[in-house]
Amino acid sequence: MSAITQTSILEGRSGTFARLSDFFWRNPKILLFLMLAPPLLWLGIIYLGSLFALLLQSFFSIDEFSGLINYEFTLDTYRQLLIPSNFDIILRTVVMAALVTLASAVIAFPIAYYAARYARGKWKALFYLGVMLPLWSSYLVKVYAWKLILAKEGIFTWFLAKLHLTWLLDAWLSLPVVGGNSLSISYTGTFIVFVYVWMPFMILPIQAALERVPGNLIEASADLGGNPAQTFRHVLFPLALPGIIAGSIFTFSLTLGDYIIPQIIGSSRLFIGQAVYAQQGTAGNIPLAAAFTVVPIVIMGFYLWMAKKQGAFDAL
Amino acid sequence: MTTAVLFDKVSRHFGSVRAVDSVDLAVVEGEFFAMLGPSGSGKTTCLRLMAGFEQPTGGHIEIFGETAEGVPPYRRNVNTVFQDYALFPHLSILENVAYGLMVKGVGKEERLKAAEDALAMVKLPGYGTRRPGQLSGGQRQRVALARALVNRPRVLLLDEPLGALDLKLREQMQEELKTLQKSLGITFVFVTHDQGEALSMADRVAVFNDGRIQQLGTPEEVYKRPQTRFVADFVGSSNVLSPAFVKSLGYPARYASLRPEALSLGGGTGDVTGERKRVTGTVVATSFLGAANRVTVEAGGGTRIAAMVPASEALPEQGSGVTLSFAAHDLHLMDEAA
Amino acid sequence: MRSDRSASAPMGLKIAAAAGLLFLHVPILLIFLYAFTTEEKSYQFPPPGYTLKWLAVAWDRPDVWAALGLSVRVASIATAVALVLGTLCAAAVSQTRFFGRETISLLVILPIALPGIITGIALRSAFSFAEIPFSFWTIVLGHATFCVVVVYNNAVARFRRVSGSLIEASMDLGADGFQTFRYVILPNIGTALLAGGMLAFALSFDEVIVTTFTAGQQQTLPIWMLEELVRPRQRPVTNVVAMLVVLVTLLPILAAYYLTREGDQVAGAGK
Incomplete structure (x- = not known):
């Protein structure tokens, strides 16, 4: 370590890579541009371009006689959304999405709360996997599993019969709107499957939000004489709210756009996704299909804007 | 070089x-x-x-x-x-x-x-x-x-x-x-x-x-x-004295610094040589720092001066009047005037 | 929420959490049971008997093999594309402070934040507008679009740890940009990329909604399953395939978890 190299500015390696390296070091903006260009071209042109083209089509109309698209600007297609049969579809979907979101939050909260506050070490990892595995398992398989469960001769019926509660199921199925011939062809069935499939997306954001809450805050509330209900209402719930909103972005959006669950488990009444699918497929009415897709985009745009104002993105 | x-x-x-x-x-x-x-x-x-x-x-x-x-x-x-x-x-x-x-x-x-x-x-x-x-x-x-x-x-x-x-x-x-x-x-x-x-x-x-x-x-x-x-x-937490105070001690009216360890309690007799300057005031705080004690003195006109005194010396009571002294050359005049 | 290590949960909370987890897992486990039932025509429970013969029947079905093969090929290429695009995007976003970072994050998340049907129909109408015939590549294109976000989320989390002084240390020690990438950045983000790739693979392997719009006549495994759900032909074979799909997606997810557990978590919200 005694001999000291006598130059203070080194020669540097030779070759293309070294020259390129120097070039990028002197022009970091060019490097940034080269890194951003491929993903932005892909997402910006292919994805946003398609999306934009789709939205554009909603301002065209379809010629009722020829079935061809009439490329003239019109709001007629949007007017069609408001006719009762179409408007019912929108209303039905939004109500379902809201109910699914609510139910998901209620079921997800205890799991997230337990994982955030009580689970430690091995249990914490187990909880995490316990949420991740169902979240990532095959969507179709999950739907299929519920077809097995809710079918007339399936597990649920068998289970209730064992408990001598068949009368309860029959009473529920005889109710208007939520009832039906069997659970697998009723709104109730659709609702259960929606909750099952999208609920895991609610757990992790709530857990993340709760993990940021110091535990002594809850003790402080209990210390100050707050009973559990008050502690929940005034301390836990407000703190978990950004997480709930972040999770609800997924549950709400995914329910709004789904067309497979109501097709496989549900009554024959349509949801937005099914209407879009039918309009672009069998009916061949792309403008109306496009107009239908604008509904979830607008709702989600509004929702994301609200969520951002509430700071929910930090909990993602 | x-x-x-x-x-x-x-x-x-x-x-x-x-x-x-x-x-x-x-x-x-x-x-x-x-x-x-x-x-x-x-x-x-x-x-x-x-x-x-x-x-x-x-x-x-x-x-x-x-x-x-x-x-x-x-x-x-x-x-x-x-x-x-x-x-x-x-x-x-x-x-x-x-x-x-x-x-x-x-x-x-x-x-x-x-x-x-x-x-x-x-x-x-x-x-x-x-x-x-x-x-x-x-x-x-x-x-x-x-x-x-x-x-x-x-x-x-x-x-x-x-x-x-x-x-x-x-x-x-x-x-x-x-x-x-x-x-x-x-x-x-x-x-x-x-x-x-x-x-x-x-x-x-x-x-x-x-x-x-x-x-x-x-x-x-x-x-x-x-x-x-x-x-x-920043360096050594010296006492920074205002031009007016420095002038009252008989120096030019400039900012000056005086290190706490340059000050001693009392008028400065015994083996201390050279010209000495004296400041009188009231003790407002004392603190124990191990090898030495720090005595903070209010010297009038809002000027506070900290002095480091050896732990062997008796600490004056808070509120009592004291005299501090220092060698004249220990006061360092700075470039800044006002 | 880390102060009280010793406190135990109230009984009500324990029951609610356990019930919630059971609700998540029992239906998937049932799939395994049904793969071995002797009952062919209905979903009778409990199964009247158990048999292994459906495994053999499914094994001999060429349509299942064709669908599986297509799914694996699509998922592999879509994952490769997503790895490149997601990593580039994450590198750009985390290594520099430039305006519009949020916009880019939003753009990457959009394909999964918007309902899949919108992505699907948008791509479909764009294909027909540009007169691109449906093919293997149209499926890949759709899948890669929504897989980018998974890789991106994993990579961004890891880049955050690597960025800054490690890169400066490498340059300080004499490594130029390429050497720093090869010897410092790549080894540090490698496992995160592998995890992101695994998740992207699982996501693509399982995707059905966008695929129905971009696939034309070809059948990926999920499309095959969807057909069987809508128009059942041989239910026990569907049961076996369902079990297979669960297993195939399970492995990459577990692998991704073990690759990223010491440190950042798998970006679960990124599905």
Whole structure:
């Protein structure tokens, strides 16, 4: 370590890579541009371009006689959304999405709360996997599993019969709107499957939000004489709210756009996704299909804007 | 005397923030140079300018006479010990130390041998197979030092390298660094916000504030003859006296600094020689500091003066009137007038 | 929430959390049971008997093999594309402070934040507008678009740890940009990229909604399953395939978890 190299500015390696390296070091903006260009071209042109083209089509109309698209600007297609049969579809979907979101939050909260506050070490990892595995398992398989469960001769019926509660199921199925011939062809069935499939997306954001809450805050509330209900209402719930909103972005959006669950488990009444699918497929009415897709985009745009104002993105 | 690092009116502005503002300095080859200042004073930016992580927005930098602007960090024969050590977590200690030689294309056997030697030099022989995560803070600091020194840089930059260590370890490392620097003869540029560290280790100290050098000199000069109120206050917590008060003592009306240990209780008799100045006032606070006590005296006109008195002397009561005295030449008049 | 290590949860909370987890897992486990039932025509429970013969029957079905093969090929290429695009994007976003970072994050998340049917129909109408015939590549294109976000989320989390002083340390020690990438950045983000790739693979392997719009006549495994759900032909074979799909997606998820557990978590919200 005694001999000291006598130059203070080194020669540097030779070759293309070294020259390129120097070039990028002197022009970091060019490097940034080269890194951003491929993903932005892909997402910006292919994805946003398609999306934009789709939205554009909603301002065209379809010629009722020829079935061809009439490329003239019109709001007629949007007017069609408001006719009762179409408007019912929108209303039905939004109500379902809201109910699914609510139910998901209620079921997800205890799991997230337990994982955030009580689970430690091995249990914490187990909880995490316990949420991740169902979240990532095959969507179709999950739907299929519920077809097995809710079918007339399936597990649920068998289970209730064992408990001598068949009368309860029959009473529920005889109710208007939520009832039906069997659970697998009723709104109730659709609702259960929606909750099952999208609920895991609610757990992790709530857990993340709760993990940021110091535990002594809850003790402080209990210390100050707050009973559990008050502690929940005034301390836990407000703190978990950004997480709930972040999770609800997924549950709400995914329910709004789904067309497979109501097709496989549900009554024959349509949801937005099914209407879009039918309009672009069998009916061949792309403008109306496009107009239908604008509904979830607008709702989600509004929702994301609200969520951002509430700071929910930090909990993602 | 060769100049190792030269700053000629160097500025680094981030938008409207003048992190470094027209700084001139010359680090001499082989010296231990400290850059001292509070956070945000520009000392770390100066270090990063030397390393090449930042480019000046104005001025000129030379390293051993060669222009350094526009030269990337990887082509400067200058190495850095980072504040957080920045050891590569995916490499073993030996691979960490050998990294610089590896990227320069030194053969495997040769570079591992050199890395072993460097580890031995920082008193960590045989630690090569471990991972950074398995070492203590002090050990990681030594590895960072070995990793930089194995490249035989002409200048070693140290960015608050002792900041994360506890007091005892820090004092030990201060001595070791000093010894190492003397034996290697490499120029060290050391950034710290700890004035004690700067004074005890450095050959020369540059005191930074607001992106400018307030004073540059030997530790003794900076400590005993601060040129500005900031330096007097930051280095050694001197009493800074207002021009009016200084005038009342019979000096020109300028700001002055007076070190607490220059003051003694009472009028100053016995073996004390030379002219002495006296200040009377009321004791407002006393505190026990171990080897000495600090007595704070209100001397009228809102001037408070702190004096260090040996623990052997009796402490005056709070609220009692006392006389403090000091040798006339201990009061240091600063350049600043009003 | 880390202060009280010793406190135990109230009984009500324990029951609610356990019930919630059971609700998540029992239906998937049932799939395994049904793969071995002797009952062919209905979903009778409990199964009247158990048999292994459906494994053999499914094994001999060429349509299952064709669908599986297509799914694996699509997922592999979509994952490769997503790895490149997601890593580039994450590197750009985390290594520099430039305006519009938020916009880019939003753009990457959009394909999964908007309902899949919108992505699907948008791509479909764009294909027909540009007169691109449906093919293997149209499926890949759709899948890669929504897989980018998974890689991106994993990579961004890891880049945050690597960025800054490690890169400076490498350059300080004499490594130029390419050497720093090869010797410091890549080894540190490698496992995160592998995890992101695994998750992207699982996501693509399982995707059905966008695929129905971009696939034309070809059948990926999920499309095959969807057909069987809507128009059942041989239920026990569907059961076996369902079990297979669960297993195939399980492995990459577990692998991704083990690759990233010491440190950042798998970006679960990124599905």
